Amino acid sequence: MSKGQKARTRRTASAAALLAATVTASLAAGCTGSPDPTDDSRGEPRTLQSSPDQSPSPAESGAHGASPLAVKIDNAAAARPQTGLNSADIVYAEQVEGGLSRLMAVYATKLPKAVGPVRSARESDLELLRQFERPTLAFSGAQGKLLPLINKAPLDARPPGKAAGAYYRGTDKPAPHNLYLRPNKLLSSAPGADALTTGFHYGAAPSGGQPEKSRTVRYPSARFTFTWSGKQARWLVSMDGTPAVTTDGKRMAPATVVVQHVKIRASAFHDFLGNNTPYTETVGSGKAEVLRGGRAYNVNWKRASATDGTAFTTAAGKPMNFARGQVWVVFTKA
Template sequence: MVATVGMGRMTRMRRGVTTAALLAAAVTGSLVTGCTSGGGPGDDGRGRHDEPAPTDSAGRPADPVLAVKIDNASAARPQTGLNAADVVYAEQVEGGLSRLMAVYATRLPETVGPVRSARESDLELLRQFHEPTLAFSGAQHKLLPLIDKAPLDPVRPEENSAAYFRGTDRAAPHNLYLRPRKLMDAAPGADALTTGFRFGAAPAGGTPQAERTVRFPAARFTFTWSAERERWLVAMDGRPTVTTDAGRAAPATVVVQHVTVRTSRFHDVLGNYTPYTQTVGSGKAEVLRDGRVFDAEWHRGSAADGTEFTTADGKRMNFAEGQVWVVFTKS
């Protein structure tokens, strides 16, 4: 049974009055500066929040997954708890670098991290889950009111200090870690993964693929097929991705999803604007499984929907059982 994440929700209620002015300012600012379409932060692009909540296999509202923003700078590696995630999303951030979001539903590791800050794109991506718990270290100050308004449970260190701690083996800010079981008693289970992904036997066809590299402006991910392990071995920026607690990162399926990456309205302290990764819509994708690559199409009708992948003949694309990595790359 999943415990109530009471600290985050109570804090949100307490913040409701004090952040009202900030919310109004954020809305006013968006009207002045303008918003591009495509499922903006915390809504479906039209300011609506009335889509049906994601449901489990029995039609009940799905229990909340745990999503953790994980630092991926070189100083943050090796990471901890990455291999326990059901899904790992890789997105582009300022300066062309990368950051990860790990989603936990079937297992909760003892520790996850290093934990870093959230981005505007995360709000759209997380709408596919029912009130997910988002663990993150903070965000751009103008984004924080939108995180509070979104249909998720944000948990920051200042609101739940018992769940976070600072490691001693590296310098801040790359040493903040999360204890997931301080937030929930047990993993919610596979039904909470309302991603739209489908698992099963591989379709016919595909092309043999030994290695695939995806490049961001200042980062790269390489996936090398291991027939012995029947997994894709991950390397980042030319170095093997080895976790502190579970060895080499090795997902069963890798999705290279071609998306629109545009400039958001938020920027870092140096004035670098954050890329916005648009995950509602449709486009091309490559699905790597079983040592082969399959050309696919992806479609996500609204922010409340999961993402469907289909093969060239229009049939649903099955993923291999096990962890999935999704790398968002610019179309």
């Protein structure tokens, strides 16, 4: 049994109790349709609070095993360029209120000095993060009715209210687009590749696929474009038609891009203006395109339960190998 399989086995042992608690809290949250303040441009989010003796030190945060750090990243135009994204092993892109986009960066093999701007968590994040062994989640806060679900989830929730020393306000952008994280204040060191229990396979490219120079994924109010660079052997990222760079001037350029077609439905939550928060379902099965090496491969994806990683397979039923390096997963409506 692999390390990833053992980790998933441990997580499954408590899944029933955690699911029951989450469902109860979710039903309670859905009893009212009134909007909740969130961390959009009109206000700051509500955050989890704790006394000092409830906040583990960085060394203690990593003591429960190989667990990655996940950080919610602002992707509004006012938040760009972001910091620390190129050090992430995985970047997830999801649709949020108003058809905009938000990112979640996952760190296991390297911790940058700073990451941000950090923004609020969403209900979908809890399902997506169940694939990891008690990950640390850094976020700016959440809607009040979502906080009980975050408290009950099998993760180490670390917003500013529980780790004030890990965050700081930058001077380059206006609030709320200027909250940054010092990852080494949450984890003493990078946990390593064993923490990435995603189900991803890496190796030589399979035969087949179609030549692909550029792929664009559109949300109602946002879009991502990935353009192949043979010189860099990477997919160059553009957001809303503008080349995406980090604050050090380097282009965002993953080795593999996954365009994963999923169900996106309404959740029980709303933003400050009453716009519904989309829920991105990452458990299930469907179609996806994997971009690597200047080619696009049509594949199938399957994630049987929240504690499992996602298997991507070719039409022949074989695991789809990703290129070594950073992976972007862009969730789009099936």
